[in-house]
Each structure stands twice: as C-alpha cells, then as structure tokens.
Amino acid sequence: MNVLIITVVLVVIFLLVFVMFSLDDHEEEEGFLSDETARTSDAEEKASKLNETIETSPTVISPPAETVLNAETFEQAPSSEVFFPTEETMSSVVETPSEPVTIAPAEIAKPIEAVTSVAATVPAPKNEPNIVLPERLKAENFGSEDDLSFRVNIHEKLPVACNIKKFDCVAAVVQIRLPESLSETPDKFLRMLQRAESIIESEYSFPFSAHNLNQLSKLYLFSSDDNAKVSDPLFEALVVAFEVISKFKYALRTDTILSESKVKISVGISMGSAIRVEHGIANPPTWYGKPIYLAEALAESALDLKIHVDKLIHDEALPLFDFREWKPVVLRPSMPAMQMFELVGWNSPDEIASYANHERPESRRSVAVAFRYLEFLDDKLPVLLSLISDKDENVRFEALETVKVIANERMLGVLKNIFPESKNPEFRALILDAFGEIGSKEVMPVVLGSTKESNWRVRLSASKALYKLCGNEALKNLEPLLQDQDGSVKVTVNHIFYKETNKSEYLNVLIEMVSGLSKRTRRNAIDALLDIGNDVSIKEVINSFSEQETDIQRHILRRLESSKSSILYQCFLSLFKSSGERIRSDIVEAVKRAGITG
Incomplete structure (x- = not known):
C-alpha cells in the first residue's frame, strides 16, 4: 500500500x-x-x-x-x-x-x-587618441647631381641580377699575393695592397676593361665586342701581361719596402665566350664563363711573377711567343686534366718569320701583326711583302696595317705597283693610308687622283693622305669635297678646313651632320667635334646625345673619359640628368674612369 x-x-x-x-x-x-x-x-x-x-x-x-x-x-x-x-x-x-x-x-x-x-580626415572618437596619417614618401629625384654622386660613391651588397650580355673575350687575371703574416697588421696590409694596385693599374700599350675579382685578383678583359679600340684581343692581352710582370719586377727592384714584404703577382690568361651579369644601376657587374674561371685557376697555379695560359691560347699565339709546357692539372674531378703553358717570351724574328708560309691563315696573320711591335729588321721586308699579296684577305689587311704602322719608305715602290691592280675598295683605302703615313710626296699624283674615285672609302682615305702629305696646301685640292655626296667624306674635309682656318662655317657643317640620317656620318661628325675639343663642339655633342643609338652613346662616353675639357664634369652631369636608366650606369662608370668630381 x-x-x-x-x-x-x-x-x-x-x-x-x-x-x-x-x-x-x-x-x-x-x-x-x-x-x-x-x-x-x-x-x-x-x-x-x-x-x-x-x-x-x-x-x-x-x-x-x-x-x-x-x-x-x-x-x-x-x-x-x-x-x-x-x-x-x-x-x-x-x-x-x-x-x-x-x-x-x-x-x-x-x-x-x-x-x-x-x-581619413574625420576626427577620432573622444576616447581614442588622434591618429596622424604619414605623408607619402617622396621618390628620389632621379637624374639629379645628388643621384649621380650617390651612384658614384655607393658601396653596398649586390642585388639580384637584372641583365646579362654575352661576348667573346680574352680574360687575363692578375692575382696579387700578400703573405699571411701581413694580415696580422691591417695597416701594413692595406699599404702593401695599395702599393701593388698602384703598380698594376698604371697605363699600358692597349686598352682593356678592369674589374675586381675574389682574393685580391684583378680581371682584365680584352674584347672588340665590348671596346671598339681593341683590334686584336689575344695579342694585346699577351703584351699587356708581359708589361704587368715587367713593371712589377722593376718595382720590386726599386721599392725596398715592397720587396721586403714579399708581395708578388701572377697572371693567368684564357679566351672564349663570357657573360656580363649586371646588378642594378649603381653596382659593379659580375662575370660568368669558362674563360673567367680558367684564367683565375691559371693565375692561382702559376708561380710568382709568371704567366700561365691554356692550350687554346698556346696554339693561337705559337707563331709569336715562346712557351714552356707544364704538367696537366685537374681543376675538378668531373673535368679532364687541363694542359697549361708558361709564357716565356717573344720568339726570335727568324722563328716568327718562319710562320709566314704556315698553312693556317691565323698563323700568317699573327706574323703580320707581330712585325708592328718587334724591332723591324730590313732583311724581313720580303716576308712582309709576301703577306701583302697573301691569298687570305684578313692576312693582306693586317700586313698593310703593319706597313702603315712602321712607315718604311722601302715599301713605297711595292705599294705603288700593287695599287692599280687592287680592285677591293677597302684594300685601296689601306694603301692610301700607308701612303699618308710614309709621307713621301712621290705618290702625290696617285693620291690626288684617288680623291675623284667613285667609292667613298677611297675618297675618304685619299683626303686624309693628301692633307698629311701637303698640309695647308691641300685645301685648294680638297675644296670640291666640302659638299661631297658622302657624309663621312664631307665631315672629314670640313674638319680639315676648320683646323686650318678656324672659321665657324665649317664647324656649323659638322654640327649639322651630328643629326644626319647616316649612322656612320653621325659617328664621324661626333669624333670630329670631340677632336676639336672646345666648349662649343663638346656642348653640341652633349646636346645630341639623346638622339643617338646606344652604341654611339657609349662611344661618346669613352671619348669623353680622356677629354681635358674644363666643363667635363658638367657634361657628364647634364647627360646623367637627361638620359634614361638604361645608359645611366655607363655614365657613372665613365665618371669613375675619368677620375673627376664636381
């Protein structure tokens, strides 16, 4: 219940x-x-x-x-x-x-x-602090004098690669060797490094571009692609290498401090295709390619005050230079052993002449080039004459260039005989250049008649030769060419008249031709104005800078580097302000090489 x-x-x-x-x-x-x-x-x-x-x-x-x-x-x-x-x-x-x-x-x-x-301008609530919005940062005033100064003096880490350029070159690496004991005293290390650099960075017989590499090494590049003044990169690189070693040996004999510090150098040389890697507008380039790597390795393996080259250079330069072969060296396990040769010196004139009949045209061409730099011996004239008649066109041109350089009157008769038989305008022009350098008025009728030829190259060389032979007296014969149909001839003759008379009418023609349609004419007019070198002519070149192609702009910068004008810095600054970013890095380099400041 x-x-x-x-x-x-x-x-x-x-x-x-x-x-x-x-x-x-x-x-x-x-x-x-x-x-x-x-x-x-x-x-x-x-x-x-x-x-x-x-x-x-x-x-x-x-x-x-x-x-x-x-x-x-x-x-x-x-x-x-x-x-x-x-x-x-x-x-x-x-x-x-x-x-x-x-x-x-x-x-x-x-x-x-x-x-x-x-x-953004509305006031903040009372309980919150007012927020002041920052003004937008102003961009750098590109093209100003401050911008130029900044790029000349900037020292910072390399940014990423932004552009590359491939070209053929001969690479020579000069390695400065300082004993490890110097690193314990940084001040002395710096002084010895500065002494060594001042020696190897002096003037040489041929132009080249110099750059810094690792381990205190300097890279000397010889390339006709990169520098129009380089005509024979291999030969010029070997001659400069000899000069570097010779100057440093002389410094060791005369500089006791340098000698006691046991500072030495070595040189390695290689050739081939290289790549220039650009890193922005204000940073030095870096270099990539087999010749750069091999030249640095050869400099490392060479003994003190020695020059080592690879097999390719040995084979090309054998007619001119004496070499000693060294034991092959393995640079990397994945690469075959590399043959190395020590550059000992010049061959004797007899040994060089023996290659004049070599089967390889390159060897015969090297003989023609070598006679320009050796003490010329009269008994070798027949060898040079045979090269003027060589079946290879390049050999003939180099032999004629050598005749022009040595300017030996004994060659005059041969040149007079082969001139009428020559049908190639470039070959005839080279003979006329040689006539002008030799300086004998015996060839006046030939030169004067050549001023009326149809080919512009022949008229151009004849005009120059006639002026060299006769000076001011040549003006009456050159007057018909003042209005020549070819721009280059017209520029050359007006330049001659301006030098002799200093009349502005001829200068005005040169200024007018700077804006001509022909690239060749514009370049010749620019060279003429820069040769005149006064403020008016230089300013006209600067004013036309933006109208020119990039290669002509770089040519102008190279010419300005050696100018002695009092307005040179102002010219560089004006170019820097008015130019685009593509050429500004070249302007900065030109300012550095010219060694000027504002």
Whole structure:
C-alpha cells in the first residue's frame, strides 16, 4: 500500500515539473518574438524619420537604379560609386534630427578611393587618441647631381641580377699575393695592397676593361665586342701581361719596402665566350664563363711573377711567343686534366718569320701583326711583302696595317705597283693610308687622283693622305669635297678646313651632320667635334646625345673619359640628368674612369 502511494506521488511530481518547463519555453518564445517585433518597429520608425530628414534637406539623394536597398537591413547592393549608411550610422543621424544633413551633388559620384581619403580626415572618437596619417614618401629625384654622386660613391651588397650580355673575350687575371703574416697588421696590409694596385693599374700599350675579382685578383678583359679600340684581343692581352710582370719586377727592384714584404703577382690568361651579369644601376657587374674561371685557376697555379695560359691560347699565339709546357692539372674531378703553358717570351724574328708560309691563315696573320711591335729588321721586308699579296684577305689587311704602322719608305715602290691592280675598295683605302703615313710626296699624283674615285672609302682615305702629305696646301685640292655626296667624306674635309682656318662655317657643317640620317656620318661628325675639343663642339655633342643609338652613346662616353675639357664634369652631369636608366650606369662608370668630381 505504501509503495503504491509513493509511486503515485512521484508521478504527480514529474508531471508538475514537465508542465512548469513547458510554460517557461513558451514565455521565452513569446519574448523573443516580441523583441524582434519591437526592433523591427524601431527600425521602421528610424527609417521614416531619416526619410523625413532627407526630404527637408536642401539636396535630395536619388540612388542609382542599380542600387537595391533592403527595407529591413538597409544593406546596399554592390556598387563602386556610392556609399550608403549602415544601421548604426542611421541611428546616430536620427538621434539629432534638428541638424539636417547636406550632401553636395558632386560628392555623390565620388569613387570609393576618394571617400576613404576623406574619411581619413574625420576626427577620432573622444576616447581614442588622434591618429596622424604619414605623408607619402617622396621618390628620389632621379637624374639629379645628388643621384649621380650617390651612384658614384655607393658601396653596398649586390642585388639580384637584372641583365646579362654575352661576348667573346680574352680574360687575363692578375692575382696579387700578400703573405699571411701581413694580415696580422691591417695597416701594413692595406699599404702593401695599395702599393701593388698602384703598380698594376698604371697605363699600358692597349686598352682593356678592369674589374675586381675574389682574393685580391684583378680581371682584365680584352674584347672588340665590348671596346671598339681593341683590334686584336689575344695579342694585346699577351703584351699587356708581359708589361704587368715587367713593371712589377722593376718595382720590386726599386721599392725596398715592397720587396721586403714579399708581395708578388701572377697572371693567368684564357679566351672564349663570357657573360656580363649586371646588378642594378649603381653596382659593379659580375662575370660568368669558362674563360673567367680558367684564367683565375691559371693565375692561382702559376708561380710568382709568371704567366700561365691554356692550350687554346698556346696554339693561337705559337707563331709569336715562346712557351714552356707544364704538367696537366685537374681543376675538378668531373673535368679532364687541363694542359697549361708558361709564357716565356717573344720568339726570335727568324722563328716568327718562319710562320709566314704556315698553312693556317691565323698563323700568317699573327706574323703580320707581330712585325708592328718587334724591332723591324730590313732583311724581313720580303716576308712582309709576301703577306701583302697573301691569298687570305684578313692576312693582306693586317700586313698593310703593319706597313702603315712602321712607315718604311722601302715599301713605297711595292705599294705603288700593287695599287692599280687592287680592285677591293677597302684594300685601296689601306694603301692610301700607308701612303699618308710614309709621307713621301712621290705618290702625290696617285693620291690626288684617288680623291675623284667613285667609292667613298677611297675618297675618304685619299683626303686624309693628301692633307698629311701637303698640309695647308691641300685645301685648294680638297675644296670640291666640302659638299661631297658622302657624309663621312664631307665631315672629314670640313674638319680639315676648320683646323686650318678656324672659321665657324665649317664647324656649323659638322654640327649639322651630328643629326644626319647616316649612322656612320653621325659617328664621324661626333669624333670630329670631340677632336676639336672646345666648349662649343663638346656642348653640341652633349646636346645630341639623346638622339643617338646606344652604341654611339657609349662611344661618346669613352671619348669623353680622356677629354681635358674644363666643363667635363658638367657634361657628364647634364647627360646623367637627361638620359634614361638604361645608359645611366655607363655614365657613372665613365665618371669613375675619368677620375673627376664636381
């Protein structure tokens, strides 16, 4: 009985609890709905008040047709032109209806960027500190004098590679060797390094470009692709290498401090294709390629004050130079052993002449070149004459160039005999150049008649030869060429007349030709003006700089490097300001090589 009563009581209690929870859930649902209804009513009331405010304001906003508003949330459809207020911003407007909102029509059409820039000027809330937006940083004044000075003096890490240039070259690496004991006294190390650099960076017989490598090594590049003044890169590199070693040996004999410090050098030479890697507008280039690597390895393997070359250079230069073969060296496990040769010195004149009949045209050409630099012996004239009549055109040209350089009158008769038989205009022009260098008036009739030939090269060389032979007396015979149909001839003759008379009319012709259609003529006119070298002529070249092709611009910079003009720095600065970024790095290098400052 008791159990039954207890069971009934528990059931009743359970039912009561269930009913109570059901009532609570119903009340919560009603409250939620009532709150939502209240919020919706408040939103509608605020919206109506906002509409009344806008209607009473001077300007009425008419949203574009593509703008769609939701009556409950006031959310705006995507638009890039107009910004509408959100619910929060509406409530702040409704709270102060006494102050009508005035919006100018022009502001309605402002893009988002303009609106956000205006929003940046809105004061921050009272509880937050004011934020001052920084002004946009001004870009560097590119092309200014400060920019030029910055690029000349900048010293920083190399940035990423931005451009490359491939070219054929002969690479000579000069390695400065300082004993390890010098590193313990940095001041002495620096002094010895400066002494060594001052010796090897002096003037040499041939032009080249010099660059720094690792381990105190200097890279000398000989390339006709990179420097128009380089005519025979291999021969010139070997001669300069001899000069480097000779100058350093002489310094060791005369400089006691340098000798006692046991400072030495070595040279390695290789040839082939290399790549110049540029690193921005104000940083030195780096170099990549087999000749660079081999030249550095050869310099490392060479003994003190010795020159080592690879097999390719040995084979090419064998007619001119004496070599000693060394044991092959393995540079890398993946590479075969490399043959090395020590450059000992010149061959004897007899040994050089013996290659004049060699089967390889390159060897015969080397013989023709070698006679320019050796003490000329009369008994070797027949050898040179045979090379003038060589079957290979390049050998003939080099032999004639040698005749022009040595200017031996004994060659005059042979040249007079072969001139009428020569049909090649370039060959005839070279013979006329040789006539001018030899300087004998015996050939005057031949030279004078050549000024009337149809080929411009022949007329050009004849004009130069006639002026060298007769000086001022040549003007009367050159006068018909003042208005020659070829621009290069016209430039040359007007240049001659200006040098002799100093009349501005001839200078004006040269200035006019700088803007001519022919690239060859423009280059000759630029050379003529730079040869004159006064302020007026140099300024005209500077003014035409931007009109020229890149290779002519670089040619102008190379010519300006050796100029003695008092306005040289101002010229470089003017070029730097008016030029584009592509050529500015070359201008910076030219300023450095010219050794000038503002």
